[in-house]
Amino acid sequence: MTSTLKAYRAAILHSIADPAVVGVEQSYEYFEDGVLLVEDDRIARVGHAADLLPMLKGVELTEYQDALITPGFIDTHIHYPQTGMIASYGEQLLDWLNTYTFPTEKQFADKAHAADVAGIFLKELLRNGTTTALVFGSVHKQSVDAFFEVACALNLRMIAGKVLMDRNAPDYLTDTAESGYAESKELIERWHGKGRLHYAVTPRFAPTSTPEQLSLAGKLLGEYPDLYMHTHLSENRQEIEWVKALFPERKGYLDVYDHYQLIGPRAVFAHGVHLCDEECQRLAETGSAVAFCPTSNLFLGSGLFDLNKLEQHRVRVGLGTDVGAGTSFSQLQSLNEAYKIMQLQGKKLDPFKSLYLATLGGAEALYLDDKIGNFVSGKDADFVVLDYKATPLIDYRMQQARSLAEKLFALCMLGDDRAIKQTFAAGQSVHVRD
Numbered sequence: 166m167t168s169t170l171k172a173y174r175a176a177i178l179h180s181i182a183d184p185a186v187v188g189v190e191q192s193y194e195y196f197e198d199g200v201l202l203v204e205d206d207r208i209a210r211v212g213h214a215a216d217l218l219p220m221l222k223g224v225e226l227t228e229y230q231d232a233l234i235t236p237g238f239i240d241t242h243i244h245y246p247q248t249g250m251i252a253s254y255g256e257q258l259l260d261w262l263n264t265y266t267f268p269t270e271k272q273f274a275d276k277a278h279a280a281d282v283a284g285i286f287l288k289e290l291l292r293n294g295t296t297t298a299l300v301f302g303s304v305h306k307q308s309v310d311a312f313f314e315v316a317c318a319l320n321l322r323m324i325a326g327k328v329l330m331d332r333n334a335p336d337y338l339t340d341t342a343e344s345g346y347a348e349s350k351e352l353i354e355r356w357h358g359k360g361r362l363h364y365a366v367t368p369r370f371a372p373t374s375t376p377e378q379l380s381l382a383g384k385l386l387g388e389y390p391d392l393y394m395h396t397h398l399s400e401n402r403q404e405i406e407w408v409k410a411l412f413p414e415r416k417g418y419l420d421v422y423d424h425y426q427l428i429g430p431r432a433v434f435a436h437g438v439h440l441c442d443e444e445c446q447r448l449a450e451t452g453s454a455v456a457f458c459p460t461s462n463l464f465l466g467s468g469l470f471d472l473n474k475l476e477q478h479r480v481r482v483g484l485g486t487d488v489g490a491g492t493s494f495s496q497l498q499s500l501n502e503a504y505k506i507m508q509l510q511g512k513k514l515d516p517f518k519s520l521y522l523a524t525l526g527g528a529e530a531l532y533l534d535d536k537i538g539n540f541v542s543g544k545d546a547d548f549v550v551l552d553y554k555a556t557p558l559i560d561y562r563m564q565q566a567r568s569l570a571e572k573l574f575a576l577c578m579l580g581d582d583r584a585i586k587q588t589f590a591a592g593q594s595v596h597v598r599d
């Protein structure tokens with residue numbers, strides 16, 4: 166089979182390392198007039214137009230004006246069944262689950278409904294430039310089948326799993342330790358490693374699983390290579406007290422997951438707003454990751470995430486939207502709120518760190534940095550074209566900007582789905598704004 170080369174010309178920016186480790190200047194590569202060369206579904210090369218164009222005679226070239234190409238965004242924590250309940254008023258975590266989440270997730274027993282929502286959800290991610298996400302299904306296995314069927318047809322790199330929940334939830338939304346294990350296994354056999362899909366063993370959070378269920382979840386992780394583990398951790402103070410009451414024999418919240426062998430590489434814990442030093446250290450030494458979900462933490466009044474503390478302990482941190490508690494599918498909007506969360510703690514969030522969190526940092530948190538996250542040759546051709554003229558205000562603001570850092574920061578503050586001109590996954594256009 167002959168391969169197809171395609172070239173895309175615009176300003177091009179990608180992260181090459183964590184600014185917290187190498188310093189801001191060494192953390193990125195930028196080509197003011199760049200070319201991204203794509204061979205079929207992979208990145209072939211990135212470089213200056215002046216260097217690459219003379220070598221590309223006969224290659225299909227797409228040129229963008231007033232645009233910035235970056236890697237596709239990575240969302241390390243989101244719930245697809247909650248798409249229709251985004252922006253639900255007035256509660257903090259535990260009441261919010263009972264009032265809004267559980268009745269909404271009940272509907273996913275119907276596969277046709279699940280398929281409809283999966284379509285809307287994935288379209289929304291792509292409209293916002295997100296090409297990979299770590300996704301909660303509902304407790305129903307058909308919710309995950311529906312999700313993966315749509316993701317597979319679009320050839321997206323997606324990670325998802327069926328929720329495990331066998332207590333402290335309505336009867337209509339619970340499985341049992343045994344059925345949760347068996348159904349997860351069935352889904353793993355069907356989907357894990359198919360195309361660009363991966364499976365995540367997904368206990369909702371410690372309070373909604375019995376020790377037996379957590380123990381079987383740990384067993385599953387031991388039975389298959391490269392599975393993910395996806396859950397919530399230390400989001401809300403009331404929740405933390407509840408976990409202490411339910412598991413009095415454990416030292417703390419993280420220790421519950423630790424005890425059942427649910428931590429390690431590819432284990433991703435959403436939130437981690439209230440972690441002690443010892444927990445941060447344990448997350449780091451086991452190679453576990455935390456998903457920082459700024460819009461959700463603010464919306465549910467959960468607290469202020471201490472990014473610097475996790476950085477100091479070298480914990481892997483990705484960026485999550487946590488829709489439906491999060492209020493936007495846009496990682497630009499997540500970064501807008503992340504900046505404000507840092508400001509409220511007297512700290513800064515550099516725009517190049519923001520870029521890292523939304524791309525390469527997410528890939529590292531998910532152990533997918535050999536496949537996605539930047540434009541190193543051979544990686545998946547998942548990328549986004551951002552529009553410097555997306556709105557009259559962004560256009561005007563960009564005219565005042567004197568540096569790349571200033572432009573990038575303004576895009577994070579002012580940008581949303583309107584700033585995403587086009588999204589590509591595995592070399593194919595999967596969203597065009599207009």
Ligand SMILES: [Zn+2]
Binds near residue numbers: 242
């Ligand atoms: Zn969540």
